[in-house]
Amino acid sequence: MSALGILCANAWREQVRGRFFSVTLIFGGLMLYMSVLLGMLASDQEVRVLLDFGLSFIDVLAAAAVTFAAATGLVREMETKTLYLILSRPVPRSVYLLGRYLGLLLSALTAVLAMAVVHVSILLFKGWHWEAGYLLALAGVGLKLAVTAAVATLLTMISTSVLSALCLTGISWMLGHFVFEIRFMATQALAGASAKALYVMAYVVPNLQLFNFRDRLGIPDATGGGVSFLFALSYCLVYSAACLGGAWGIFRRREF
């Protein structure tokens, strides 16, 4: 196995043995509890409400877990001296960074899959009929995770502490869902430097709304078929590569 494969597998194993599966268990418990409660409140629309709650929970929990793991991973490897052990061998820093990123992403996707299994089981139990849009929504969550993990890796390199990396990633995740509103604010009521700053922000923050297929479920001609998904995938690849490239640019100059 190549160095990249070993690093990726190790990162995946480390995460799966740790917090990712605890998150999945918490999610499963929450879902079961909410399915009972919401069933009483939403009456005829129980399935729709469960579908939306579940997909949103999967999205938020996986993003929180991936952000936390990306922001703390490097610091922990420095504290445990694992990083020095790896870098003292003929492993390029770019391979180390990419291996960690891929392992992290893979473990996040494993968690998403586990949560989706619980979610789909509850939905089917409640009389939901399978629809392909669900897979598209999950794929969108996966693409969002890829971008979020890359952004978190870059911000960990830039920031001086774990806490600031966590906060900055969290803010960029929120703003990423807010790009239309940012553009709207820039066109309304604001002028001059503030409007320009908002326009720039709308372009710099990751456009996570592009991957938000779960919010476009059931909208005629708007859920996006192959073309829209391929476009979202292309954006995800370019943006993630740019963030990882930036992280590598900083990491290669860092003295340990």
Add this chain to the structure above:
Amino acid sequence: MRGPVEGACLAAALAAAAVALPRTPHPFPPPSQLRLVPEEAVASASLVSLGMHRLAADLAFIRLVVYYGSPDRDAREQAEHPEEGPHDHAGGVYRDIGPRALRVLSLDPYFEYPVLYAAGALAFNLHRPDEALSLLAEALRYEPRNWKYLSYVGAVGFAKKGDPERALAELAGVLASPDCPTMLRSIAAFMCVRMGRREQAIKLYRQILESRDEGYHPNARRMLERLGAPAGR
């Protein structure tokens, strides 16, 4: 950031964003068109800003169902103070039902059920067909070809003219669809009973018994008993 690698990466990210932003589908109304009220504003705006329009609409819909399922405060207050004037409906006035449905619609304009639910309640239960029609007009702005909305418009029109037979005929398609609000089926079944359409009423009450909304089950059972029909098929 400094150095050619970081510069190239930033340029790539910006280029990707510049291409992606205009092509991102955003089928929801702009924030200025959101109908927020103080008690729900923070939760709804937060969910919308996190890209959870559907979830925000779901929560607003649950509030609508709870509102219409609870005793009406306005009616209670009027009953306690009869000198202020009579109330319109024995079960309550529910003057906020239209605005609440419009709130759901502003969060997710493609959420069909709350429109059918609120328009049905307004037109056939609360006898405010004009409010029902304005709600349907708002919903049709987003989905002009929605046949259920169009059927509703016809049915409300006939009900307004005092022609329940034709109103029921207009609603036939909606009543047959699996996602028809149980509340509408209940109203339609009652209209059938009054018009002497026993078989149609029995069919509707049996459909009500199969629905998720258990609030309507006891009445459906009672009506089936009155019509001399067993609950099962």
